[in-house]
Amino acid sequence: MSGCEWVVDAYGCQAAALADLPRLQALFARIIQELSLHPVGETNWRQFPNTGGITGLCLLAESHLACHTFPEYGLLCLNLFCCRLRPEWDFAGNLEREFAARTVRVRRLERHYRDHEPESRELSELRRADPISLV
Numbered sequence: 001m002s003g004c005e006w007v008v009d010a011y012g013c014q015a016a017a018l019a020d021l022p023r024l025q026a027l028f029a030r031i032i033q034e035l036s037l038h039p040v041g042e043t044n045w046r047q048f049p050n051t052g053g054i055t056g057l058c059l060l061a062e063s064h065l066a067c068h069t070f071p072e073y074g075l076l077c078l079n080l081f082c083c084r085l086r087p088e089w090d091f092a093g094n095l096e097r098e099f100a101a102r103t104v105r106v107r108r109l110e111r112h113y114r115d116h117e118p119e120s121r122e123l124s125e126l127r128r129a130d131p132i133s134l135v
Helices: 021-034 091-099 119-128
Strands: 002-011 044-047 054-060 063-070 075-082 103-112
Touching: 002 091, 021 044, 021 054, 021 063, 021 091, 075 091, 091 103
Parallel strands: none
Antiparallel strands: 002 075, 002 103, 044 054, 054 063, 063 075
């Protein structure tokens, strides 16, 4: 058994859309409904006064859904972790349509609950991963 995590970065989004709380709330509602997820409480939202950026976190029975928007950079960062496999959701299409994203990068990670692979294989997979910029 394994879970799945999606790490999504949407670039070139409209700044006004990224500062629009009802739009982000609607995005969360669609993801939750279409993937049959189960919130365990109300989503927590925080909008930052200087940039209008928004952070949202929804605890799910399946794990969590979170987002961070950066209107000043045209960036929406989204993270969904589910403890059970779920069908693919069209992150790219939805973010292009709702936020006018020019580029959407979706990384899907399977999170295995048991270690079935030797450590050397895991290290080689890490070496092949996309480089992470520290700046």
